Amino acid sequence: MANQEDGISRRAIVGGAAVGIAAAAAAAPALGKPQTPAQGTPPAGLKDPRSAGPKPPFQRQSQPWPGLAGKMNPRPDHGETSYRGSGRLAGRKALITGGDSGMGRAAAIAYAREGADVAINYLPDEEADAREVIDLIRAAGRKGVAIPGDLRSEAFCKKLVDTAIRELGGLDIIVSNAGRQQSHASILDISTEQFDWTMKTNIYAPFWIIKAALPHLQPGSVIIGTTSEQATDPTKDLYDYAMTKAATTNYVRSLSKQLAPKGIRVNGVAPGPIWTPLQVSGGATMEKLENFGGDTPAARPGQPGELAGIYVLLAENGSSYTTGHVYGAAGGNGLP
Numbered sequence: 001m002a003n004q005e006d007g008i009s010r011r012a013i014v015g016g017a018a019v020g021i022a023a024a025a026a027a028a029p030a031l032g033k034p035q036t037p038a039q040g041t042p043p044a045g046l047k048d049p050r051s052a053g054p055k056p057p058f059q060r061q062s063q064p065w066p067g068l069a070g071k072m073n074p075r076p077d078h079g080e081t082s083y084r085g086s087g088r089l090a091g092r093k094a095l096i097t098g099g100d101s102g103m104g105r106a107a108a109i110a111y112a113r114e115g116a117d118v119a120i121n122y123l124p125d126e127e128a129d130a131r132e133v134i135d136l137i138r139a140a141g142r143k144g145v146a147i148p149g150d151l152r153s154e155a156f157c158k159k160l161v162d163t164a165i166r167e168l169g170g171l172d173i174i175v176s177n178a179g180r181q182q183s184h185a186s187i188l189d190i191s192t193e194q195f196d197w198t199m200k201t202n203i204y205a206p207f208w209i210i211k212a213a214l215p216h217l218q219p220g221s222v223i224i225g226t227t228s229e230q231a232t233d234p235t236k237d238l239y240d241y242a243m244t245k246a247a248t249t250n251y252v253r254s255l256s257k258q259l260a261p262k263g264i265r266v267n268g269v270a271p272g273p274i275w276t277p278l279q280v281s282g283g284a285t286m287e288k289l290e291n292f293g294g295d296t297p298a299a300r301p302g303q304p305g306e307l308a309g310i311y312v313l314l315a316e317n318g319s320s321y322t323t324g325h326v327y328g329a330a331g332g333n334g335l336p
Contacts, residue, residue, distance in 0.1 A: 067277030069101040079305030085113030092116040098178030100129040102276035110308035112140040119145035151205035161212040176206035181283035202244035219263025256324030265323040272330025297332030
């Protein structure tokens, strides 16, 4: 009798549990069960890359070289309000050329918010943009050092490194980002002076800066060059600029092999069409500017802030096995 009662009791319990589970399942939506988002709406935490930046057509606009981000329409997004740090570069000391705008500005903001002290170089004409960057670095609680000057001078490049080391108390990240880009329909339109200007800014300056800094770099230090999709898929109107970016890609790959035994990593970032003052200060024709980035699979140009994470990744200690590589960010076009 006891066994029979036990059996009945067990059946009742199991049966009741089954009913309870079925009822709970039926009631789950009402109790806050996660619902599938409406089609085309990203779930919380996701950002649709298709709408992460403005799309063409853009307003025709022109500025004298070197141009200011603050005067562009629309104004580029360097991550001023969106980038959040997590201490990935705590205690590091960085020098960034072209740190007033574009990818240099995005890297400077990100580095500061990741815990690094940052010195930026820029041309005197870019002071208004540079002041904003220094203010953002200091707002992140880090030391910001402004060092204006023309990188076409070897003497200035040496002074730049010395000043950065003195003001920051050392140096372990170098980002050679400053570049000159001017659109010319024909090689016949490029004067020797213009050609020399591009070469000095884009190729000589990194050479001089790295030479001056190398004796001070300890194992774990990093060098990052900004190259371009133009290095591997050049357009016909950027003859001299594309040459320098091919050279940048090659110096990254060559120098990385030379410095790996010293514990110093060298990598590159290869942007595609990115919305920066380069485009509105002679780097693109008005026709090209209107549809800038529209021919990429993403159907828009990138914003400088969208590359900030790549510069952080290449600088942080967690990427210690990454050297001699070029990371692309071109909206689906080409190879780095």
